[in-house]
Amino acid sequence: MTKSYEVNDIQVLDGLDAVRLRPGMYIGTTGLRGLHHLLSEIVDNGMDEAANGYATTIEVVLNRDKSITVIDDGRGIPVGIHDTMKMPGVQVVFTQLHSGGKFNTEHYNYSGGLHGVGAAVVNALSRWLEVEVYRDGMIYYQRFESKEENGSVHAGKPVTDLEMRGSTDKQGTKITFLPDDRIFDDIEMKEEIIAKRLKELAFLNKGIKMIFKNNRTVEPASEIFYYSGGLVDFVKYLNEDKSAIHSEVIYFEGERDGIKAQIAIQYTDSYTESIFSYVNNIPTSEGGTHEIGFKAGVTRVLNDFVKKQNLYKGKNGGLIGEDFREGMTAVISVKMNNVQFEGQTKTKLGNTEARTAIESIVSEGLQHILEDIDNQSTLEMILNKAISTAMVREAARKAKDLTRKKNSLESAPLVGKLASCTGRNPKINELFIVEGDSAGGSAKQGRDRQFQAILPLRGKPLNVEKKRLDQVLANEEFRTIISALGTGIDEDFDINKLKYDKVIILSDADQDGAHIRAILLTFFFRYMKELIANGHVYIGMAPLYKIEKGDKIRYVYSDEELKKCIKEMGRGYTLQRYKGLGEMNPEQLWETTMNPVKRSIVRVSIEDAAEAEKLVTILMGDKIDSRRQYITTYANFNRQDIFQEMGV
Numbered sequence: 001m002t003k004s005y006e007v008n009d010i011q012v013l014d015g016l017d018a019v020r021l022r023p024g025m026y027i028g029t030t031g032l033r034g035l036h037h038l039l040s041e042i043v044d045n046g047m048d049e050a051a052n053g054y055a056t057t058i059e060v061v062l063n064r065d066k067s068i069t070v071i072d073d074g075r076g077i078p079v080g081i082h083d084t085m086k087m088p089g090v091q092v093v094f095t096q097l098h099s100g101g102k103f104n105t106e107h108y109n110y111s112g113g114l115h116g117v118g119a120a121v122v123n124a125l126s127r128w129l130e131v132e133v134y135r136d137g138m139i140y141y142q143r144f145e146s147k148e149e150n151g152s153v154h155a156g157k158p159v160t161d162l163e164m165r166g167s168t169d170k171q172g173t174k175i176t177f178l179p180d181d182r183i184f185d186d187i188e189m190k191e192e193i194i195a196k197r198l199k200e201l202a203f204l205n206k207g208i209k210m211i212f213k214n215n216r217t218v219e220p221a222s223e224i225f226y227y228s229g230g231l232v233d234f235v236k237y238l239n240e241d242k243s244a245i246h247s248e249v250i251y252f253e254g255e256r257d258g259i260k261a262q263i264a265i266q267y268t269d270s271y272t273e274s275i276f277s278y279v280n281n282i283p284t285s286e287g288g289t290h291e292i293g294f295k296a297g298v299t300r301v302l303n304d305f306v307k308k309q310n311l312y313k314g315k316n317g318g319l320i321g322e323d324f325r326e327g328m329t330a331v332i333s334v335k336m337n338n339v340q341f342e343g344q345t346k347t348k349l350g351n352t353e354a355r356t357a358i359e360s361i362v363s364e365g366l367q368h369i370l371e372d373i374d375n376q377s378t379l380e381m382i383l384n385k386a387i388s389t390a391m392v393r394e395a396a397r398k399a400k401d402l403t404r405k406k407n408s409l410e411s412a413p414l415v416g417k418l419a420s421c422t423g424r425n426p427k428i429n430e431l432f433i434v435e436g437d438s439a440g441g442s443a444k445q446g447r448d449r450q451f452q453a454i455l456p457l458r459g460k461p462l463n464v465e466k467k468r469l470d471q472v473l474a475n476e477e478f479r480t481i482i483s484a485l486g487t488g489i490d491e492d493f494d495i496n497k498l499k500y501d502k503v504i505i506l507s508d509a510d511q512d513g514a515h516i517r518a519i520l521l522t523f524f525f526r527y528m529k530e531l532i533a534n535g536h537v538y539i540g541m542a543p544l545y546k547i548e549k550g551d552k553i554r555y556v557y558s559d560e561e562l563k564k565c566i567k568e569m570g571r572g573y574t575l576q577r578y579k580g581l582g583e584m585n586p587e588q589l590w591e592t593t594m595n596p597v598k599r600s601i602v603r604v605s606i607e608d609a610a611e612a613e614k615l616v617t618i619l620m621g622d623k624i625d626s627r628r629q630y631i632t633t634y635a636n637f638n639r640q641d642i643f644q645e646m647g648v
Contacts, residue, residue: 015097016155019124020146023183026121033607035184036193038125041118042070042175047201047281049074050208051335055172058201059211060194066187066216067178074172076135079162088162090131090142094123095156122177123156125184129177134170141165146180153182196611199225203237204281204333206230231264231331238276238329238614241623242268245327245385246378252365256357260335263294263362265328267382270621271468272526273325276610277332279339279349285533285609288342288349290334290358295321297362298328305370305383312387319390322491324382326389331610334358347533392470418484419444419454431455431484431500432540432594435507435516438582439589443506446586447594453500455484460516464523465620478523489527495534503531504601506540506593508580521604522620525612532604541600542581543592549573555592557600 019026027034039060049055055074062068078089085092097120123129123144133140142162146155179187191214198210202225210225227233232249250265277284277291284290299321306312306319334354342348370379421429431453434440440456447454461477469490472478482489486499505520507513517539524531531537543555545562549569556562566573578584584592593599606612617623 016095016120016124017153019097019121020153020155020183023125027125030184032186032190032193033605035179035187036189036197038122038177038179039068039070039189039194040197041122042177043197043201044281045118046070046072046074046173047205047208050205051281056207057209057211058198059213060198061213062189062191062194062216063176064216065178066189067176068189069174069176071174072172073170076133076171076173077131079133079135079140088142090133090140090162091158093119094129094131094142094144095158096120119175120156125180126156126177127180127182129156129175131176132165132174134168134172134174137167137169139165139168193607195223196607200283200610201225201281202227203230203234203331204278231262231333234331234610235264235266235329238274238331238610239266239268241614241617241621242270242329243622244268245381248375248378250366250369250375250378252361252369254361254365256360257353258337259354259357259361261290261358261361262333263330263365265330265366267327267385268329269385270327270465270617273322273327274329274613275325275332276330276613277334277349279334279336279341281333282341283609284341284347284349285606286342286348286530289351289353289355290332290349293355293358293360294330294332294362295325296355297359298366299324300359301363301366301370302383302386304367305379306386309383311383312390319386320393323386323390323393327385332358392468417456417480419447421447421451421453422449423451425451426499427501429453429500430502430504432504432506433457433481433520434581435513436580436582439506439508439580439584442582442584442586442589443594446588446590448590452594453484455480457516460512461519461523463519463620464526465616466622469527472523472527481523485528485531487528487531493528493530495530498531498536501536502538502601503536504538504540506542506581509542509544509578510580513580518619522616524604525606525616529606532606535603535605537604539602539604540593541602542578542584544578546576546578546588547573548576 023030023034027037043058043060046055046058049072050058055072057073059071060068061071077093080089081087082089082092085096087095124146126144126146128143128145130141130143140162141160141164142158143160144156145159146153147157147159148154179189181187195212198212202208202210207228207230208226211222212225213222214220229236232251235249245267251263253260253262255261275287275291275294277287277294279288279290302324303319312319334349336351336354338351340350342350369375370382423429429451432443432447432455434443434454434456437456437458440454443454443456457477459477462472462475464472464478473482473489484499485503486497487493487495488497503524505517507516521532521537524537541557543557544559545556547554547556547562547565547569549572552569554565554569556565566575581589581593591598
């Protein structure tokens with residue numbers, strides 16, 4: 001029987017009700033990332049005021065009832081009656097999608113919140129939201145609630161009119177909202193995530209004060225982020241645990257065709273490049289046209305110096321961009337109108353005009369600084385490092401060529417090592433990188449051969465943080481991983497060639513296992529960052545204990561869970577502590593760690609690329625004192641929390 005479909009079957013949702021029905025379309029996820037996205041939308045509105053010269057301070061307060069308050073000293077949201085909507089401007093901003101003052105450049109030259117949905121979406125996904133506006137010497141107040149009526153929730157409805165509540169000498173906006181626990185998995189925002197973002201914004205906006213208060217702790221705590229040096233201070237912070245080859249940070253700024261750029265650069269003795277870019281204060285972790293322009297400008301300027309001074313006579317032509325970027329730490333902050341971000345997550349800039357503008361700004365600004373007589377020693381050190389890099393590049397190129405030759409890399413090293421899956425669909429296939437031959441043998445026997453491949457590791461791979469690319473490629477373990485994934489690495493990396501949707505690191509729950517995970521994550525972060533950014537890297541969570549009583553068997557993944565399980569089981573149980581994956585038979589390994597229906601795996605993500613860069617340097621670099629201090633302060637041996645805290 002065919003079900004009828006008539007005009008009255010067409011459902012019409014109020015704008016904000018539609019947000020609640022499909023929150024992922026607006027904030028990406030209802031997990032931790034989406035929850036903090038709400039705060040970012042409100043903070044970014046304050047930052048837009050600051051970036052355009054109307055505010056100097058932004059304050060974020062975590063309240064005891066899990067609500068959160070954001071205060072800025074900007075101009076305050078307009079309170080007059082809107083000509084078209086026939087309601088106060090405050091109500092328009094919080095109830096109407098695609099509303100705001102950022103669709104032209106009359107009131108905001110540069111803005112991150114160009115979609116005009118931020119404040120309204122926050123209101124729609126909150127149980128309640130209150131706003132106070134300090135404007136024209138008066139205090140204005142309005143409250144909104146998402147109320148449940150007749151089995152459905154109506155989002156963000158005003159429950160008071162905009163009302164006047166006295167006079168003030170302040171100006172700005174105060175917004176307090178409680179995320180809706182009917183939408184989010186957990187509504188308690190994380191202090192460390194908020195603090196990292198506020199610190200980043202303070203670096204990016206020289207002279208803007210960011211205040212963070214946590215009233216949820218027994219003794220309320222506060223922290224102020226303020227950097228008079230802006231991007232210069234940011235680069236120094238990123239390089240604190242590296243060895244810089246020149247003391248002064250190179251800084252310049254410029255404007256072309258309405259696009260402004262601030263750029264800070266410092267070289268270290270490391271073997272990788274670390275470039276962090278932002279557009280209107282929004283991190284562009286996937287880069288884009290502004291990064292392409294930056295790289296082109298740097299290469300042109302430095303190559304000109306090399307040619308003028310006749311410094312390099314290589315057999316295979318002049319120096320290339322990679323030579324000039326080895327060891328570079330750079331922060332690029334771009335301000336522009338009509339931003340075109342690729343994708344909902346705003347992680348890659350697509351504006352073609354940005355490439356030309358940034359290349360021009362870099363070419364002029366960098367050349368002017370390096371030609372200065374006071375900077376000649378800095379220029380000499382940068383060029384010497386680039387020439388040294390070029391001299392070993394040929395060896396690295398030969399090693400890279402090996403990764404492209406199927407018969408030399410995919411046949412020889414992989415024989416007897418990689419157990420391929422029979423299926424050829426990369427969208428569902430999984431690769432388990434397993435610690436040790438013993439665990440690898442169990443995994444090979446216990447897996448589903450149709451879509452699960454197993455790659456056992458023999459011993460610890462190389463710590464890539466301390467090695468050049470040619471040394472990394474000379475390591476058999478990494479060459480095998482590169483060959484198995486099929487993507488190539490570094491500049492040759494191509495995500496479209498990935499053979500597996502999930503790359504799952506499976507190691508023992510001990511110090512050696514944690515070290516192997518850290519080494520592998522560092523490799524992916526340095527040479528296959530897009531693999532992490534696109535959500536393909538996972539940590540397999542093997543159980544710590546097996547508890548058995550009669551016909552009941554439970555696998556336990558933490559000491560806290562064990563206490564609860566023992567209490568539920570009562571007396572007469574037997575307990576087995578797994579020292580390693582090799583102790584588990586194939587059936588147990590499948591049941592606990594590999595079965596997609598029952599297993600626990602943690603997706604690795606990069607929430608804050610700059611902070612992840614710093615932590616990788618601390619944990620995997622040469623500075624022992626910094627590593628010891630970090631571990632002493634932050635060590636948390638609950639395994640899942642460790643990865644969240646690392647920011648990767």
